[in-house]
Amino acid sequence: MSVPARQNLYRKYRPQRFSELAGQEHISKTIQSALATGRISHAYMFSGPRGTGKTSSARLLAKILNCKDLQKDKNGLPDCCGVCDNCKRIEEMNFMDIVEIDAASNNGVEDIRQMREKVKYKPAEGKYKIYIIDEVHMLSGSAFNAFLKTLEEPPENVIFVLATTDPQKVPATIISRCQCFDFHSVSRRTIQNRLEEIVAIEHKEGQFPDFEPEALAMIAECAEGGFRDALSILDQISSSSISDKITLDQVLEMTRRLSYTMLKSIADSIYSHNLSSLVKVLNELYEKGYEPLTIGKDLLEYIRRCMLLKIDSNANQILDLPIEQINEILEQIKSINVRYLIGSVTRVERILMTLRSSLQARILLESELIKLALGDEIFASEALEKRIEELEQKVAGLKRLAIGNQVSGRLATFPSSSVSNRPQLNSSVNNITPIRKETNFSKNIGPNYELPATSIKTLNTDLSKLRDIISKKSEPVIYAVMQKASLKIENEKLILTLNQTFAYTKLKEEKSIAIILESAKELWPNVKNVEILLENNKIPTTNDEIKSQNQIVNRRVDLKEEIAKIDEETKERIKKTPQVSEAMEVFGADIIGIE
Numbered sequence: 001m002s003v004p005a006r007q008n009l010y011r012k013y014r015p016q017r018f019s020e021l022a023g024q025e026h027i028s029k030t031i032q033s034a035l036a037t038g039r040i041s042h043a044y045m046f047s048g049p050r051g052t053g054k055t056s057s058a059r060l061l062a063k064i065l066n067c068k069d070l071q072k073d074k075n076g077l078p079d080c081c082g083v084c085d086n087c088k089r090i091e092e093m094n095f096m097d098i099v100e101i102d103a104a105s106n107n108g109v110e111d112i113r114q115m116r117e118k119v120k121y122k123p124a125e126g127k128y129k130i131y132i133i134d135e136v137h138m139l140s141g142s143a144f145n146a147f148l149k150t151l152e153e154p155p156e157n158v159i160f161v162l163a164t165t166d167p168q169k170v171p172a173t174i175i176s177r178c179q180c181f182d183f184h185s186v187s188r189r190t191i192q193n194r195l196e197e198i199v200a201i202e203h204k205e206g207q208f209p210d211f212e213p214e215a216l217a218m219i220a221e222c223a224e225g226g227f228r229d230a231l232s233i234l235d236q237i238s239s240s241s242i243s244d245k246i247t248l249d250q251v252l253e254m255t256r257r258l259s260y261t262m263l264k265s266i267a268d269s270i271y272s273h274n275l276s277s278l279v280k281v282l283n284e285l286y287e288k289g290y291e292p293l294t295i296g297k298d299l300l301e302y303i304r305r306c307m308l309l310k311i312d313s314n315a316n317q318i319l320d321l322p323i324e325q326i327n328e329i330l331e332q333i334k335s336i337n338v339r340y341l342i343g344s345v346t347r348v349e350r351i352l353m354t355l356r357s358s359l360q361a362r363i364l365l366e367s368e369l370i371k372l373a374l375g376d377e378i379f380a381s382e383a384l385e386k387r388i389e390e391l392e393q394k395v396a397g398l399k400r401l402a403i404g405n406q407v408s409g410r411l412a413t414f415p416s417s418s419v420s421n422r423p424q425l426n427s428s429v430n431n432i433t434p435i436r437k438e439t440n441f442s443k444n445i446g447p448n449y450e451l452p453a454t455s456i457k458t459l460n461t462d463l464s465k466l467r468d469i470i471s472k473k474s475e476p477v478i479y480a481v482m483q484k485a486s487l488k489i490e491n492e493k494l495i496l497t498l499n500q501t502f503a504y505t506k507l508k509e510e511k512s513i514a515i516i517l518e519s520a521k522e523l524w525p526n527v528k529n530v531e532i533l534l535e536n537n538k539i540p541t542t543n544d545e546i547k548s549q550n551q552i553v554n555r556r557v558d559l560k561e562e563i564a565k566i567d568e569e570t571k572e573r574i575k576k577t578p579q580v581s582e583a584m585e586v587f588g589a590d591i592i593g594i595e
Helices: 025-036 054-066 085-091 109-119 141-152 188-205 213-223 227-240 248-255 260-271 275-287 292-311 323-332 338-355 361-374 380-408 439-444 456-472 476-481 501-507 510-523 543-558 560-575 578-587
Strands: 043-047 098-102 129-134 158-164 179-182 486-490 493-498 529-534
Touching: 025 054, 043 054, 054 085, 054 098, 054 129, 054 158, 098 109, 109 129, 109 141, 188 213, 188 227, 213 227, 213 248, 227 248, 260 275, 260 292, 260 323, 260 361, 275 361, 292 323, 292 338, 292 361, 338 361, 456 476, 456 486, 456 510, 476 501, 476 510, 493 501, 493 510, 501 510, 501 529, 510 529
Parallel strands: 043 158, 043 179, 098 129, 129 158, 493 529
Antiparallel strands: 486 493
């Protein structure tokens, strides 16, 4: 089989000097300066996207270290001559002291052990032996561990260069032993300029078509920051064309990208809410064989340009577009809200994530773009923000109302009759957790009860603590009848004032007083007596009245299941109200208690 007479462009135009390393000047200058000062490291790590010059820079480092006649570039920094025997042999890739290892296929411990054995030998031809390990992140964990000591203390005149497109997968112990250089994506303008130089050289040599500037600009955009991808596309298009000049349309046809005119037409249909025009344009693209994912990616980039230009009309330094396109886009988005453009970018990006796994990508793209063309209200995030803002305003109004009621000395109750009329039970009996601590205040005093002379703190804190202690002593009746009592301490005496005759009679019993006194001393050790008073001196007159009230209290204590059922019915009724159901849907909440 004969060797191809023509070499691939990305191999033919691989940089042979650091001055030719376009787009990565920050790296070339650093390495050249280190060589000039004699501060060469024993290990380097080159990381970055594909096709940005990592392996080429590793070979340039090997060349400049072994060059027999270093030259100076226009900045006065050392660079390889490119004409000595070592430089030529490195270019031809037959230099014995450069060892390239593909970690993707040599990723085991045994491969690293073999390398460690060979590292001991001195360079055969040059001053330094260079080991270039490509895609180093593919090494196994055991291989990395076996490599650590050699990487940290290699033999003299041995230099390691590790290249990777995924530095996050490289252990920190490896990274800490290297000087790290990050290769970034090359700008579209830089790639286009380099393509113009190569096209001029190739066209001059013959049998290579000429390219329109717009065609080269599209190739540079398709490369997405990588020189190798740009040269591969250029090589493919030039080899498959028989015309003398390649146009933009030919490049679009080969790369399956959408033209600026087509993207502008799609965006016009979306911005003007012209659904029929949008569907027609999409159908034309499908008939031409365009994939939904390709349409979505190109449309996302176009809407991004619209967004940036809407935010800053002078953003062309970022976009690097022809001035005619800039003016047309600015005119197109003149009446478009910037929030709509931001939401559009977010929605199209989410569409792209879903298209890859969709069974009907075409239908999905059509439906989502139609939603996009319907207007501002289709954005769920913006609608959610509006709903949250409305709910916050309602909550703030309720807070102001609650504060006003507390200041006036009265508390509002929930309007539902089943809630306001249900028997009052303590939280330990009905197992309902209060939503807010303030609801204890409403529970302890009724909706129409005038505040006694004692402070709110005394009512909510002291009485509550005393009742909790009594509850622990398994005295539910005493706990229940003390629910609406007022409490104060005077001259080592605990005074409880009640507004119900039965409660007064129950607490006046010797057993009850003994339990209350015992519990009170746990809180106030100086209390020696307990006095039970009845509000307005309403002393019970008959045993029938006492018996009747006793039955009521006992019924309240024993009806846990009935009250729980009422609460559940009330919860369901409250959930169906528009305001509450809306709040629950937005915040993912549920009703945990009713007071």
